[in-house]
Amino acid sequence: MTTFPLHTATVSRRSARTRQRVSGLTASVLLLAFAALTLLPIYIMIVASLKTGTDSETNPFGLPLHPQWQNYVNAFQSMHYLQSVGNTLIITLATAIVTIFTASLAAWAIVRYARRWTRTAYQVFVAGLTIPVFVVITPLYQVLQQLHLLDSYLGIVLAYSALTLPFAVFFFAGFLRTVPPELEEAAAVDGCGILRTYWHIVLPLLRPATATLTIFIILQVWNDLILPLILLSTKQTVTLSVYATIGTHSFSTAQLLPTLVLGVVPLFIVFLALQRHVVAGISVGAGK
Amino acid sequence: MLIRGRSALFLILPAGILFAVFMLYPLVRGIQLSFTNAIGPAGGTFVGFANYIAMVTDPTVIRALENTLVYTVLVVVVQNAVALLLAYWLFQLKRVRNIVRASLLLPAMMAFVAVGYLWSFIYSPLGGPLDLVMDALGLHGLEKIWLGDPQTALLSIAFVYIWMYTGYATTIYLANYLAISPSLLEAAQLDGARGWTRFRTIDWRLLAPSLTINITLSVIGSLRVFDLPFIMTQGGPDNSTQTLSLDIYNNSFTNFQFAYGTAVAVALLILTVIVGVTQATILRRREVDL
Numbered sequence: 039m040t041t042f043p044l045h046t047a048t049v050s051r052r053s054a055r056t057r058q059r060v061s062g063l064t065a066s067v068l069l070l071a072f073a074a075l076t077l078l079p080i081y082i083m084i085v086a087s088l089k090t091g092t093d094s095e096t097n098p099f100g101l102p103l104h105p106q107w108q109n110y111v112n113a114f115q116s117m118h119y120l121q122s123v124g125n126t127l128i129i130t131l132a133t134a135i136v137t138i139f140t141a142s143l144a145a146w147a148i149v150r151y152a153r154r155w156t157r158t159a160y161q162v163f164v165a166g167l168t169i170p171v172f173v174v175i176t177p178l179y180q181v182l183q184q185l186h187l188l189d190s191y192l193g194i195v196l197a198y199s200a201l202t203l204p205f206a207v208f209f210f211a212g213f214l215r216t217v218p219p220e221l222e223e224a225a226a227v228d229g230c231g232i233l234r235t236y237w238h239i240v241l242p243l244l245r246p247a248t249a250t251l252t253i254f255i256i257l258q259v260w261n262d263l264i265l266p267l268i269l270l271s272t273k274q275t276v277t278l279s280v281y282a283t284i285g286t287h288s289f290s291t292a293q294l295l296p297t298l299v300l301g302v303v304p305l306f307i308v309f310l311a312l313q314r315h316v317v318a319g320i321s322v323g324a325g326k
Numbered sequence: 327m328l329i330r331g332r333s334a335l336f337l338i339l340p341a342g343i344l345f346a347v348f349m350l351y352p353l354v355r356g357i358q359l360s361f362t363n364a365i366g367p368a369g370g371t372f373v374g375f376a377n378y379i380a381m382v383t384d385p386t387v388i389r390a391l392e393n394t395l396v397y398t399v400l401v402v403v404v405q406n407a408v409a410l411l412l413a414y415w416l417f418q419l420k421r422v423r424n425i426v427r428a429s430l431l432l433p434a435m436m437a438f439v440a441v442g443y444l445w446s447f448i449y450s451p452l453g454g455p456l457d458l459v460m461d462a463l464g465l466h467g468l469e470k471i472w473l474g475d476p477q478t479a480l481l482s483i484a485f486v487y488i489w490m491y492t493g494y495a496t497t498i499y500l501a502n503y504l505a506i507s508p509s510l511l512e513a514a515q516l517d518g519a520r521g522w523t524r525f526r527t528i529d530w531r532l533l534a535p536s537l538t539i540n541i542t543l544s545v546i547g548s549l550r551v552f553d554l555p556f557i558m559t560q561g562g563p564d565n566s567t568q569t570l571s572l573d574i575y576n577n578s579f580t581n582f583q584f585a586y587g588t589a590v591a592v593a594l595l596i597l598t599v600i601v602g603v604t605q606a607t608i609l610r611r612r613e614v615d616l
Contacts, residue, residue: 098458181352301440
């Protein structure tokens, strides 16, 4: 009599485990299907970019049987692609460098020299996070006009740096607070000056934060439309060239889709290469 | 003490100057500008609150405010609900976790401009892929001119934004899940807390930090929505996708009503601050309570 309940218990536990495994499998399949559905628009963009306009309107889903490479040649030329990529790289890298140096110097002083005025300075920087770009864009245009910096690399780099600064100060300060100051103090005892300590101790210490921040700056600057649209006129970034090529008029897919692919592929490559860092960057604050 | 007063000043100065000249000064100038009647870059004269008074009865601004708020609520609720569900599953299914997360994140790497054009093509009533799929599923009767119908245009744009950023939100929730000590959830499991019960009583509380981050990001992002309606509908049809940022752009840079456009922008700033502070207070109090 005593074995009977034990027996059913084992059976039911085993069937529960099988059921769990089956439901895990179902959930996995569902998730993979959901992921595939999410990627479908991107897939369509890529395959249909190699078709003629009429082909992609009747069947956008199938692989292109007669790839129209000419679509890409045309898009490449009308976007002035190499020039646009070059401009975007210059602006992105310069912004990253300016933001990272100015923000890390400021955050270092704010965290290690805690006084009322440095705390106020921090709050002013961080309040910048809430300012929508449209509040400052018109006066910013006027300021750059007065400084003769419209349509120049320097002008747009300074504008982007000011725009990304609040997040960078916030981010570096948050990171520095988790790091004990012993190393820097030891360097000071060894007779290292402020700038040498910064260069040899603080900057290397900040490297993980810097990597994450650089990815965010690349994403923001590369994908932005409004600043290049308003502050540049003869120079084009990649995203601006997508807009300038397509504009608001109607378009054939043979012209539209290759332009889009060329516009987004550089960041897809960055993402695939640095996926771990991108995920870590997005997760900051939520994970440990 | 390594950093003294004067060197602290010297370290903060470069960032301070950059921020003051290209952010704070334009902000102050912008607020000044909003009290003038400036058209184009020329100065204009002081008109007091005239722009703000005009705004309250401007049907386009009112419509834009309504649309922006509806869009924000829609995006915040749907995006976070879907992301939570996905993170809950991905946390348990280790084998598919990385591939699914990477796939869901990919749209967030695209420029709004590119996404806007891509979805204009997908929604197109003339051979757009969405209608082709619906035809194949026998749903022809449900098809709409997605971006051309005032009933569906804003929803269609909100859907695109959700498509772009749900993976981003999922990644944040998942990171929070992965930071929870496993023994805590195992203990819950042993106590018989499973599925929805466990989620409601345990996970939901432990996910408070990521909920705060996600709500903040999606609120700030959707209150500022500009690029998608700018590319996909230009605010139409019948102003049904007009948003505050789009209206600011049209006033300032299409009609060169610099002062009026900037006044609407200041109103958007005030709205952002009010919503931001309210929501930060609520969410932080909630985190403490838990």
